[in-house]
Amino acid sequence: MSPRADGRRHTPADFYHERTNFDFTGRSWRWAILSGTVILIALVAMFTRGLNLGIDFEGGTSWQVPVSGKSASVSDVRDVIRPLGLGDAKVLVLEGDSGRSVRVQSKDINPAAEDKVTDALAQYGGVERTEVSVDTVGPTFGDQVRNNAIKALVVFFLVVAAYLAIRFEWKMAGAAIVAVVHDIIVTVGVYALTGFEVTPATVVAFLTILGFSLYDTVVVFDKVKENEATIGTVRGDSYSKMVNRSMNQVLMRSLSTSFVAVLPVASLLFVGAGLFGALALRDFALALFVGLITGAYSSIFVATPLLAWWKEREPRNQALRERSAAQLARTEASVEAPAGEPVPAQEPEPEAEPAPAAASVPAARPQPRPTSPRPTGGPSPSTRAPRPRQQRRRKRR
Amino acid sequence: MRKYWAYLIGSVAVVVIALAATVIVGNEPVLGLDLQGGISVRLFPAGRFSDSSLDTAKDIIDRRVNGLGVSDAEVTREGDNIVINLPGVKDRDKARRLVGRTAELRFRPVLAELPPTTASTPPADDATKAAIASCDSTAIGALPSIPSSDAAADKADACVVLPGRKQEKREVRYLLGPAALTGRETSGAKSQFLQGQGYGVDLSLKDSGRQKFNQLAQESFPKQPPQNSVAIVLDGVVQSAPRFNEPNFPGDVTISGSFTQGEADDLASVLKYGALPVRFDEKQQTVQSVSPTLGSDQLTSGVAAGIVGLSLVALYMLLFYRLLGVVVILGIGLSAVVTYVLVAYLSTSGFNLTLTLAGVTGLIVSVGVTVDSYVVYFERLKDEVRTGKTVRSSVDRGFNRAFRTILAADLVSLIGAGVLYVLASGSVKGFAFFLGLSTVLDLAVAYFFMHPLVVILSRRRALVRVPVVGIASGLDAKEATA
Numbered sequence: 001m002s003p004r005a006d007g008r009r010h011t012p013a014d015f016y017h018e019r020t021n022f023d024f025t026g027r028s029w030r031w032a033i034l035s036g037t038v039i040l041i042a043l044v045a046m047f048t049r050g051l052n053l054g055i056d057f058e059g060g061t062s063w064q065v066p067v068s069g070k071s072a073s074v075s076d077v078r079d080v081i082r083p084l085g086l087g088d089a090k091v092l093v094l095e096g097d098s099g100r101s102v103r104v105q106s107k108d109i110n111p112a113a114e115d116k117v118t119d120a121l122a123q124y125g126g127v128e129r130t131e132v133s134v135d136t137v138g139p140t141f142g143d144q145v146r147n148n149a150i151k152a153l154v155v156f157f158l159v160v161a162a163y164l165a166i167r168f169e170w171k172m173a174g175a176a177i178v179a180v181v182h183d184i185i186v187t188v189g190v191y192a193l194t195g196f197e198v199t200p201a202t203v204v205a206f207l208t209i210l211g212f213s214l215y216d217t218v219v220v221f222d223k224v225k226e227n228e229a230t231i232g233t234v235r236g237d238s239y240s241k242m243v244n245r246s247m248n249q250v251l252m253r254s255l256s257t258s259f260v261a262v263l264p265v266a267s268l269l270f271v272g273a274g275l276f277g278a279l280a281l282r283d284f285a286l287a288l289f290v291g292l293i294t295g296a297y298s299s300i301f302v303a304t305p306l307l308a309w310w311k312e313r314e315p316r317n318q319a320l321r322e323r324s325a326a327q328l329a330r331t332e333a334s335v336e337a338p339a340g341e342p343v344p345a346q347e348p349e350p351e352a353e354p355a356p357a358a359a360s361v362p363a364a365r366p367q368p369r370p371t372s373p374r375p376t377g378g379p380s381p382s383t384r385a386p387r388p389r390q391q392r393r394r395k396r397r
Numbered sequence: 398m399r400k401y402w403a404y405l406i407g408s409v410a411v412v413v414i415a416l417a418a419t420v421i422v423g424n425e426p427v428l429g430l431d432l433q434g435g436i437s438v439r440l441f442p443a444g445r446f447s448d449s450s451l452d453t454a455k456d457i458i459d460r461r462v463n464g465l466g467v468s469d470a471e472v473t474r475e476g477d478n479i480v481i482n483l484p485g486v487k488d489r490d491k492a493r494r495l496v497g498r499t500a501e502l503r504f505r506p507v508l509a510e511l512p513p514t515t516a517s518t519p520p521a522d523d524a525t526k527a528a529i530a531s532c533d534s535t536a537i538g539a540l541p542s543i544p545s546s547d548a549a550a551d552k553a554d555a556c557v558v559l560p561g562r563k564q565e566k567r568e569v570r571y572l573l574g575p576a577a578l579t580g581r582e583t584s585g586a587k588s589q590f591l592q593g594q595g596y597g598v599d600l601s602l603k604d605s606g607r608q609k610f611n612q613l614a615q616e617s618f619p620k621q622p623p624q625n626s627v628a629i630v631l632d633g634v635v636q637s638a639p640r641f642n643e644p645n646f647p648g649d650v651t652i653s654g655s656f657t658q659g660e661a662d663d664l665a666s667v668l669k670y671g672a673l674p675v676r677f678d679e680k681q682q683t684v685q686s687v688s689p690t691l692g693s694d695q696l697t698s699g700v701a702a703g704i705v706g707l708s709l710v711a712l713y714m715l716l717f718y719r720l721l722g723v724v725v726i727l728g729i730g731l732s733a734v735v736t737y738v739l740v741a742y743l744s745t746s747g748f749n750l751t752l753t754l755a756g757v758t759g760l761i762v763s764v765g766v767t768v769d770s771y772v773v774y775f776e777r778l779k780d781e782v783r784t785g786k787t788v789r790s791s792v793d794r795g796f797n798r799a800f801r802t803i804l805a806a807d808l809v810s811l812i813g814a815g816v817l818y819v820l821a822s823g824s825v826k827g828f829a830f831f832l833g834l835s836t837v838l839d840l841a842v843a844y845f846f847m848h849p850l851v852v853i854l855s856r857r858r859a860l861v862r863v864p865v866v867g868i869a870s871g872l873d874a875k876e877a878t879a
Binding site for chain 1: 683701832
């Protein structure tokens with residue numbers, strides 16, 4: 001955690017008043033390592049353990065048994081088959097002209113276990129074993145649905161990337177898509193690790209995450225785009241610092257939007273599935289829960305640093321950074337320069353947007369100016385002047 | 398100012414009227430197979446069939462019963478049988494019709510073209526139905542108005558009145574004679590580019606089909622238009638009504654016309670797949686009612702958990718934005734009512750929407766996600782207020798900026814929903830439908846409800862300046878202490 005501009009630690013009030021001064025871009029390698037590790041674990045889990053795909057995807061076995069002389073109930077049948085390892089089978093009680101029957105559908109199990117289920121169901125129905133019809137059952141979410149979904153997703157990414165490239169710029173589009181892919185990999189990885197069953201509802205939850213993650217990233221990038229006009233109005237500015245500034249400005253709303261989205265999902269997961277035992281909720285609430293949290297994380301710690309890193313490689317931003325570094329070194333060298341000296345709004349920088357454009361942006365609120373000339377998260381240590389001793393002591397406190 | 402009152406009152410009035418209409422008409426959300434049960438139909442194939450043709454038949458039936466992707470009907474293969482579970486359906490005949498409806502493509506002679514029905518056309522009574530079915534032209538001519546035939550009256554051996562496919566704004570209905578042949582007597586169709594005539598469809602017929610088709614051609618060809626046409630009917634809609642250009646077709650039949658490539662492809666797929674590639678034995682077919690797979694306690698706990706979650710959201714909003722938190726709560730309420738009305742409408746109307754447990758809770762979650770827009774707006778107001786403006790002077794400018802952000806973010810969702818809806822099928826398509834719906838709703842509520850209400854509240858000095866709970870306090874503005 002980096003300290004506030006004035007050297008104190010952040011307090012919760014700073015979050016509320018949006019006075020934070022975290023360094024998001026300066027230490028991006030930390031986040032890169034964290035995300036990279038998580039993604040690696042997710043991918044390894046996906047390829048070694050695989051996903052526990054439900055019967056809707058892979059098909060399985062179906063038993064149908066007539067029930068004579070008693071009323072059949074779903075929960076009774078469940079009690080019968082649960083000890084045989086069919087806890088998450090689909091159970092239907094059917095009623096027609098030819099009487100009552102029970103249908104059980106489950107993923108493929110080994111033949112011995114299949115026979116046991118057949119026996120148990122025959123006993124439950126009070127009929128001979130031969131009256132139980134056993135069939136293979138095909139997937140409802142079959143190849144065609146899956147292929148269509150994959151095709152649709154690819155087009156989805158292309159079209160969304162095109163839109164973001166037009167609305168913002170293509171590097172932002174790229175960073176946003178990378179963040180979304182990050183979220184999907186992490187979420188799918190969690191399913192591979194926990195072995196929770198993937199149902200069509202889970203797939204829908206994955207898609208919800210796509211939308212949410214993009215929403216969050218767009219809110220951040222909208223601010224960055226707006227603040228691009230203010231590049232250079234702050235002493236020692238660079239693209240990364242501008243991104244950092246934007247990120248701090250939207251941090252609270254980013255946290256708030258994620259929090260309010262996570263609340264109902266957490267409630268489904270912990271109150272619904274945990275307390276009331278609604279297990280059907282668990283499978284997709286987990287996807288939403290993990291996805292929303294990684295979505296919030298990725299818009300702050302993946303999309304934004306990636307964008308800053310990418311943009312810093314542009315020649316004009318490189319030039320700006322070098323000039324800023326030189327400027328900072330100059331001010332630090334001249335002892336008589338009073339700390340917190342106001343910087344003229346218009347630096348002679350041809351690349352920077354002209355000041356009137358900056359003034360027309362209403363939300364470019366005055367930045368809390370550093371009380372000491374210490375750069376906040378300067379990118380290159382070589383150009384950074386040594387900190388005043390007093391400053392260092394404060395930090396240690 | 399007047400504008401904002403108009404928006405606010407207008408939006409609330411629309412919602413109240415819609416809710417009242419829903420209650421009066423008796424629209425109600427229909428619950429899915431897991432919560433309410435439904436009907437299960439098992440089809441047994443007859444005659445010769447292959448594994449792949451059964452798969453194709455399954456896919457076609459799936460597409461038909463899941464049109465919008467929201468009905469959540471399950472279509473699976475069990476061995477050689479196809480099992481269709483239809484949620485929310487109680488009436489077995491209706492179930493039989495829903496599945497049976499998918500079976501047959503019919504070729505009918507066109508007897509007359511009729512104007513589209515208007516709002517004043519009364520629904521068919523029994524006498525009218527009988528007159529139409531009898532094919533008696535004088536009896537039909539004597540009718541004061543001619544309503545379209547419903548699904549029950551659409552029998553192969555009766556005359557029917559059916560609408561054409563809606564295209565080019567031209568809406569035509571046709572009076573059609575008994576079916577001359579059905580899709581079972583066709584053997585294939587493909588769209589192709591015809592030199593000098595644009596796109597067309599090449600239809601191949603089986604021997605028995607060719608005989609019947611040529612008989613129809615010979616009878617119809619000399620007649621006056623529109624009686625020299627044949628209507629290709631599927632699911633109670635005339636897909637196309639081409640004119641006979643010859644009295645005799647020794648080989649394949651070519652349907653030409655001013656088709657685009659897409660139209661030609663559509664027609665070819667109707668001709669090819671409209672009739673299922675497998676014949677099913679109607680005597681063996683079983684129709685059974687299905688019990689719910691989940692107990693009603695699961696729904697109760699899902700809804701309870703959702704309400705707990707939304708209450709926490711409301712609490713968070715109140716703590717954070719004080720009086721403005723009330724705007725959020727009212728907005729959530731409004732969105733919830735609109736969602737209910739739409740779901741009820743889609744359930745009761747022809748879209749056959751049903752809500753599974755995942756669907757119900759998904760809707761609750763989506764309401765939580767729409768709170769994002771309020772947060773974006775209020776945080777933007779904070780920005781404005783921090784530059785030293787009064788709350789009152791900040792709201793318009795703040796909204797304009799915030800709405801741009803919301804629009805940018807919502808457009809991403811909307812584009813995504815559009816792409817997924819068009820390209821995906823099954824539950825993914827259903828998801829896209831709801832995503833699009835909730836996004837549009839989000840934008841509408843932000844524009845017509847959230848902002849007007851905030852403007853109106855912010856004009857009341859007392860509401861702005863009340864200590865602790867006032868708007869200014871919620872926006873972290875200095876005015877609070879003034």
